[in-house]
Amino acid sequence: MRTGSKADGEGIQRRPTINDIARLAGVAKGTASYALNGRPGVAEATRARVLAVAAELGWEPSSAARALSGARSEAVGLILARSPEILAFEPYFMTLISGIEAELSAHGYSLMLRMVGSHEEEVEGYRRWAGRRSVDGVLVQDLRTEDQRIPVLKELGLPAVLMGISEGAELPTLQSDEVGAATEVVRYLAALGHRRLAHVSGPTMYRHTQTRVAAFRNACAEAGIEVTSLESDYTGEQGAQLTRQLLIAQHPPTAVMYDNDVMAVAALGVARELGRDVPRDLSVIAWDDSPLCRLTHPPLTAVSHDTPGYGARAVSLLVQAICGERDTGVHIYEVPRLLPRGTTAPPRMAARERDGST
Amino acid sequence: MRTGSKADGEGIQRRPTINDIARLAGVAKGTASYALNGRPGVAEATRARVLAVAAELGWEPSSAARALSGARSEAVGLILARSPEILAFEPYFMTLISGIEAELSAHGYSLMLRMVGSHEEEVEGYRRWAGRRSVDGVLVQDLRTEDQRIPVLKELGLPAVLMGISEGAELPTLQSDEVGAATEVVRYLAALGHRRLAHVSGPTMYRHTQTRVAAFRNACAEAGIEVTSLESDYTGEQGAQLTRQLLIAQHPPTAVMYDNDVMAVAALGVARELGRDVPRDLSVIAWDDSPLCRLTHPPLTAVSHDTPGYGARAVSLLVQAICGERDTGVHIYEVPRLLPRGTTAPPRMAARERDGST
DNA sequence: CTGAGGTGCAGAACCGGTTCTTCTGATCGA
DNA sequence: TCGATCAGAAGAACCGGTTCTGCACCTCAG
Numbered sequence: 001m002r003t004g005s006k007a008d009g010e011g012i013q014r015r016p017t018i019n020d021i022a023r024l025a026g027v028a029k030g031t032a033s034y035a036l037n038g039r040p041g042v043a044e045a046t047r048a049r050v051l052a053v054a055a056e057l058g059w060e061p062s063s064a065a066r067a068l069s070g071a072r073s074e075a076v077g078l079i080l081a082r083s084p085e086i087l088a089f090e091p092y093f094m095t096l097i098s099g100i101e102a103e104l105s106a107h108g109y110s111l112m113l114r115m116v117g118s119h120e121e122e123v124e125g126y127r128r129w130a131g132r133r134s135v136d137g138v139l140v141q142d143l144r145t146e147d148q149r150i151p152v153l154k155e156l157g158l159p160a161v162l163m164g165i166s167e168g169a170e171l172p173t174l175q176s177d178e179v180g181a182a183t184e185v186v187r188y189l190a191a192l193g194h195r196r197l198a199h200v201s202g203p204t205m206y207r208h209t210q211t212r213v214a215a216f217r218n219a220c221a222e223a224g225i226e227v228t229s230l231e232s233d234y235t236g237e238q239g240a241q242l243t244r245q246l247l248i249a250q251h252p253p254t255a256v257m258y259d260n261d262v263m264a265v266a267a268l269g270v271a272r273e274l275g276r277d278v279p280r281d282l283s284v285i286a287w288d289d290s291p292l293c294r295l296t297h298p299p300l301t302a303v304s305h306d307t308p309g310y311g312a313r314a315v316s317l318l319v320q321a322i323c324g325e326r327d328t329g330v331h332i333y334e335v336p337r338l339l340p341r342g343t344t345a346p347p348r349m350a351a352r353e354r355d356g357s358t
Numbered sequence: 359m360r361t362g363s364k365a366d367g368e369g370i371q372r373r374p375t376i377n378d379i380a381r382l383a384g385v386a387k388g389t390a391s392y393a394l395n396g397r398p399g400v401a402e403a404t405r406a407r408v409l410a411v412a413a414e415l416g417w418e419p420s421s422a423a424r425a426l427s428g429a430r431s432e433a434v435g436l437i438l439a440r441s442p443e444i445l446a447f448e449p450y451f452m453t454l455i456s457g458i459e460a461e462l463s464a465h466g467y468s469l470m471l472r473m474v475g476s477h478e479e480e481v482e483g484y485r486r487w488a489g490r491r492s493v494d495g496v497l498v499q500d501l502r503t504e505d506q507r508i509p510v511l512k513e514l515g516l517p518a519v520l521m522g523i524s525e526g527a528e529l530p531t532l533q534s535d536e537v538g539a540a541t542e543v544v545r546y547l548a549a550l551g552h553r554r555l556a557h558v559s560g561p562t563m564y565r566h567t568q569t570r571v572a573a574f575r576n577a578c579a580e581a582g583i584e585v586t587s588l589e590s591d592y593t594g595e596q597g598a599q600l601t602r603q604l605l606i607a608q609h610p611p612t613a614v615m616y617d618n619d620v621m622a623v624a625a626l627g628v629a630r631e632l633g634r635d636v637p638r639d640l641s642v643i644a645w646d647d648s649p650l651c652r653l654t655h656p657p658l659t660a661v662s663h664d665t666p667g668y669g670a671r672a673v674s675l676l677v678q679a680i681c682g683e684r685d686t687g688v689h690i691y692e693v694p695r696l697l698p699r700g701t702t703a704p705p706r707m708a709a710r711e712r713d714g715s716t
Numbered sequence: 717c718t719g720a721g722g723t724g725c726a727g728a729a730c731c732g733g734t735t736c737t738t739c740t741g742a743t744c745g746a
Numbered sequence: 747t748c749g750a751t752c753a754g755a756a757g758a759a760c761c762g763g764t765t766c767t768g769c770a771c772c773t774c775a776g
Contacts, residue, residue, distance in 0.1 A: 015489060017762055028726045033764060043724060060489025064431060065762035067422035068731045075470070075492075084456035084666065088449040089649050098442035101473045110492065112433070113471045115459045131373060131418025134433075134468065236653050262649070269655050291447050291620070292650075295594050297627050308442065375732055386756045391734060401754060423732035426761045722773085729766080739756075746748095 016057035025053045036061075067133060076104065076318060077112045077135035081122045081142065084115065086234055089262055091290040092307060099311030100139065107319050109136075119144075123152050130156040136322045139163055139314055143207045159321040161314050165207040172327040174314045177335035178208060181303050182215035184338050185285060189255050190223040193346045194283065198246050198253040199229040200239060200263055212259065212287075228253075232263060239263025243270040247282070254347035255283035261292050264300055268343070279345035289339060298342025305336045374415035383411045394419075425491060433468045434676060435493035439480045439500065442473065444592055447620055449648040450665060457666030458497065461673035467494075477502075481510050488514040495680045497521060497672055501565040517679040519672050523565040530675045530685040534668060535693035536566060539661050540573035542696050543643060547613050548581040551704045552641065556604050556611040557587040558597060558621055570617065570645075586611075590621060597621025601628040605640070612705035613641035619648050622658055626701070637703035647697060656700025663694045 022032040027046060035042045035050035036059075042050075067073040078100065080087055087093050097111070104111055112135050116122050126149065129135045137159035140149055143166045150169050153160045162173040189197060199216050202209045213229045220227040230246070232238040239258060246252055247270065258264040264286035271278050278284055278298065286293055286302040293300035310333050321327060380390040385404060393400045393408035394417075400408075425431040436458065438445055445451050455469070462469055470493050474480050484507065487493045495517035498507055501524045508527050511518045520531040547555060557574050560567045571587045578585040588604070590596040597616060604610055605628065616622040622644035629636045636642055636656065644651055644660040651658035668691050679685060 015491075018764095019762075029763085030727075030765070031725055033762095034725090037764085041724065046724080058489070060486060062426070062762055063490040063492045064422045064425035065731090066764080068420070068426050068733085068762080069764040070731065071764070073422060084453065085649065087456065088452035091446040094446035094452060095442065097471070098445065098473050101471070105472065111471050113455070113459070113469050114463065115456050116463075128418060131416070132421040133373075134421045236649055240653075262653075266653050269653055272655055291443065291594055295598075295620075295624050295627055297630055376734095377732075387733085388735075388757075389755055391732095392755095395734085399754065404754080420732055423761090424734080426732080426763085427734040428761060718776090720773105720775090723771085724769105725771105726769080727767085730764085732761105734760085736759080737757085740754090742751105742753085744749105744751080746750105 015062075016054075016059045017062070018059070020057060021050060021053050021059055024057075025050045072136045072322065073134055074108060075110045075112050075135045076315070076322075077114070077126075077129050077138040078141075079114045079116055079122045079125050079138070081116050081119055083117075087115065089236075090234070090260060090288070091292065092260070092288055095290075095307040096311045099308030100315050102308065103312035103315035107315070109315075109319070119148060123148055126152060126156065126158060130158045137161070137318045139318060144205050145207060145210070147207075159318060161318040161321060163310070163314050165211045167330070170328045172317045172321055173330045174310070174317055174333055175330065176305060176310060176333045178211050179215040181336040181338070182212055183219040184335075185257060185303065186216065186219035186223050186225065188338055188340070189283065189285075189344070190225055192255075192283070192344065194255045195225055195347075196251065196253045196255075197225050197227045198256045199227060200232050200242050200256060200258045200267075201229050202232065202234050202259045204231050209259070216257070232259070234260055234263065236262045236266035239266040240270045243267040244274070247271070247274050247276060253282075255285070255344070257285045257287065259287045261286040261288045261290050261300065261302060264302075264343075265292060265296055268296055268300075279343050280348050283345060283347070284343040285338075293341070296343075301341045301344040302339050303336045304339050306334055309333070373420075374412075374417045375420070376417070378415060379408060379411050379417055382415075383408045430494045430680065431492055432466060433470050433493045434462065434673070434680075435470045435472070435484075435487050435496040436499075437472045437474055437480045437483050437496070439474050439477055441475075445473065447594075448592070448618060448646070449650065450618070450646055453648075453665040454669045457669030458673050460666065461670035465673070465677050467673075467677070477506060481506055484510060484514065484516060488516045495519070495676045497676060502563050503565060503568070505565075517676060519676040519679060521668070521672050523569045525688070528686045530679055531688045532668070532672045532675060532691055533688065534663060534691045536569050537573040539694040539696070540570055541577040542693075543615060543661065544574065544577035544581050544583060546696060546698070547641065547643075547702070548583055550613075550641070550702065552613045553583055553705075554609065554611045554613075555583050555585045556614045557585060558590050558600050558614060558616045558625075559587050560590060560592050560617045562589050567617070574615070590617070592618055592621065594620045594624035597624040598628050601625040602632070605629070605632050605634060611640075613643070613702070615643045615645065617645045619644040619646045619650050619658065619660060622660075622701075623650060623654055626654055626658070637701050638706050641703060641705070642701040643696075651699070654701075659699045659702040660697050661694045662697050664692055667691070 018032050019029055022029045031042060032050050035047040036054060063074055101111055114125050116125060126138060140160055140162050143162055143164040160171055162169055162171050165175055166173050197220060201213055204210060216227055230242050232242055258267060264284050267284055268278060271282050276282050286300050289302035289304035293302045313333050376390050377387055380387045389400060390408050393405040394412060421432055459469055472483050474483060484496060498518055498520050501520055501522040518529055520527055520529050523533055524531050555578060559571055562568060574585055588600050590600055616625060622642050625642055626636060629640050634640050644658050647660035647662035651660045671691050
């Protein structure tokens, strides 16, 4: 066993423990613990001595030991159950993670990240994390109808924050005002003179997709606009294919709303391929904004979200839940903003009508 | 079945521990541990009994307790020190993470992810992780000349795998054959008839940038091509700005190589803005391939990497290092492949020369 | 001067595993 | 038949923290 005065110099010198601190400061281990954690019951002079020794030794508490004595593991988990290609290509996720990470490190927490292939694996992942106590809580993405994860999380007693649309889940929930944003988009298009709209949505198994589809339908009904929603898998390929299908139809829409930016970019390519001018023949709006939308020609009109802020807010709700606060409310984070750029304009027909020609 | 007579029903039923198993199986705690870990010294009948009880209780070992008794924490760390915007927008990182994650979960490891703002914070992060024993090893990205991280990792005795160019670091290193790929690109452009090439590189503080710049210079010298390298920060904005600068110069290049796909996409926009036809007036090649390259018009010629495989290989090297294997070698993962698509062609001038006109 | 009450700290128990040491009883050969 | 050998299991120590209990000492009122 290597003790104290090992002059090894290389690599694995033994890390100082709370015992070393207690011995050097001449106090009991328990006292050192109280002093280091800023808890009452320790004289100021003693506390200062302990802290000085700890600083001198460069002591860091072992997270394993902390976690073992009933305390927390100081980590939260995030499982993403989407295809690696979608995760890689949609800036949304990394942006979200950066917001999450920023808030976590402010609280001294770490992020455990997993990427899995299915809903079932995700549930299994939560079971393992809960059983091994490797995370204190989790952030849940991509809520579904009849979501299997919610009952499991409740059964496990694992603190969680639901990010997205959900009602009656009895878990803290954070969502952005998708209905408000959809309404704004529809009113904007109506004001430009559009009367026939298409909506290329994400997979309808997601609650947020259902909400958006319904919001578009309602807002369009109110504005007297005809609308059809088409389901996609969020990939550029499907975005392109559905756009082609829409444009060659007998009565093509004059505007299309895409549920992410990737599909909107693909749509621009298809429009060019078919000789349609954007925005004169076709207006295009992307639901997510990202630098990608500024690189295209013309730059994409997009609905902009404060994704880092959304992630950060979810973390702060989660930390509260971990600390035992009983919160089962639905929190609205923000209403996303529409940023008109170069892909939206009055439709050619409407322009003609306004000009009085034909 | 939930333990004992705790009829709580909701949430936090006590998780079974190895003590519960030992008691129910009628063996000592130590014996149960041996049985559960498949170690010798336990009769088969006893082992079977213990395993049955563990399965029935749904036992999972507490990772904290495991980590505490000298064992591993079963997690590896990855710190990314780049701006959130770059991380979000370059598909490379998520793709890498997905490869890492796949291999990790095959080994039963988890990924701890951090995103920081600077090299210094990254070093600090390693210190904390090592001190708290929260990871068993780390993956190091974006190597620099005089990299501060390498001596610190050695001092901490934290197993690590360097991903990228590095020599003499005395740590296992994984890299792809960037020189080979750069040579292939240059020979391809030379064959098309290009004689004036520009290279918009990443920040030169990174070793891989230096290597690429040198590789292009050498390959071009060999092929009799004139080349200039311009440094960028990897953003689309700078890619656009540098492209503009190149195209309005007195003797603009006929082909430009961009060190990532984002800048190449931005370049396509600038070319259109200045009325240059791609590929006839300008050939464009992106160093990274991603779905983005297939969405543009024309689709981008790109150098394709097996990024998930690269991440996975790095993990398997790291796991070996964690298991105590002494490996200080440099491993070449692959030579990236050039995928010619629609943005490369003979330059207009060369075409004219071939046709014999003017 | 004495006992109540409070402060400051030592000491021990505990968290849930791993691992080393010790003990028991069965097997085997001489 | 008896001791040596050995497999199998029990028991204890340990990892590095947290937290509870209890003791010694000080202060202050009566």
